[in-house]
Amino acid sequence: MSGRFDGKVAVVTGAAAGFGLATSTRLAEEGARVVMVDWSADQLHAAAEKLGQLPVVADVSQEADVDGYVRAAVDAYGRIDLFHNNAGIEGRMAPMTELSVEDFDRVWAVNGRGVFLGLRAVLKVMKPQRSGAIVNTASMAAIKGAAAFSPYIASKHAVLGLTKSAALEGGPFGIRVNCVAPGHIDTRMARDLTKQINPDDPDGVFESVSASVPLHGRYGTATEVANLVIFLLSDEAEYISGSLHLIDGALNAG
Numbered sequence: 001m002s003g004r005f006d007g008k009v010a011v012v013t014g015a016a017a018g019f020g021l022a023t024s025t026r027l028a029e030e031g032a033r034v035v036m037v038d039w040s041a042d043q044l045h046a047a048a049e050k051l052g053q054l055p056v057v058a059d060v061s062q063e064a065d066v067d068g069y070v071r072a073a074v075d076a077y078g079r080i081d082l083f084h085n086n087a088g089i090e091g092r093m094a095p096m097t098e099l100s101v102e103d104f105d106r107v108w109a110v111n112g113r114g115v116f117l118g119l120r121a122v123l124k125v126m127k128p129q130r131s132g133a134i135v136n137t138a139s140m141a142a143i144k145g146a147a148a149f150s151p152y153i154a155s156k157h158a159v160l161g162l163t164k165s166a167a168l169e170g171g172p173f174g175i176r177v178n179c180v181a182p183g184h185i186d187t188r189m190a191r192d193l194t195k196q197i198n199p200d201d202p203d204g205v206f207e208s209v210s211a212s213v214p215l216h217g218r219y220g221t222a223t224e225v226a227n228l229v230i231f232l233l234s235d236e237a238e239y240i241s242g243s244l245h246l247i248d249g250a251l252n253a254g
């Protein structure tokens, strides 16, 4: 079967579930060889086996692990063409006055430092190739605040800043860097957030969030996000770099 990504080598972080799994699936369907990275070993191995792709267990917040997953990709396939820098965590929801330094640092380590480390290591491979496409997973939290969610909000604003900086650094080498900014998407993370918002009635939270979305009155799906990611990774997006791409059912259009 021939596809848009025949012969391409892709690395996807957070690949055991949610958006990362959906992107890995679409990339594999369209011909890419995918290096699937996650810290959740059992789930990752099961997912990679199902897709027939290469699993690498790594914590994206750790420098040695990040250098390790990039080395594993290059050792296996000799190059990296596509990178979905996606792994992230939501952390604890609470007003700033009730957060510990550890609460902040935990989210920052994965969502901020992890995205930086991934960009740094992958750009080192892509620059000599003089080609590559990268999509970071930001969030609508990259463009707006939210009470009781400051570490996550700050980390996703940082993803937008890292995206712009990397696009400027990569541009002269033919490397494109964008970020996606999903709204409410039905994954493990979104379900856990409904429990944090109201442990007594997470289903009620899910329903009211769904009703707040202008388009279709529902959460998005991981596959809908993956469809945007793979467009941005594809040659069809050849002139798109340095920008944020909302996928939120018009939630932030007002």
Ligand SMILES: NC(=O)c1ccc[n+]([C@@H]2O[C@H](COP(=O)([O-])OP(=O)(O)OC[C@H]3O[C@@H](n4cnc5c(N)ncnc54)[C@H](O)[C@@H]3O)[C@@H](O)[C@H]2O)c1
Pocket: 013, 014, 015, 016, 017, 018, 019, 020, 037, 038, 039, 040, 058, 059, 060, 061, 086, 087, 088, 089, 090, 110, 114, 137, 138, 139, 140, 181, 182, 183, 184, 185, 186, 187, 188, 189, 190
């Ligand atoms: N679901 C949403 O509504 C939503 C909206 C906007 C942005 N996002 C962002 O999308 C990304 C993916 O989220 P999701 O909804 O698919 O969540 P998810 O929890 O379903 O999947 C995240 C995956 O990342 C892995 N992961 C987490 N921390 C890791 C680490 N340090 N090292 C390696 N792997 C790690 C997890 O094991 C999991 O497999 C995150 O960056 C999240 O912030 C999600």
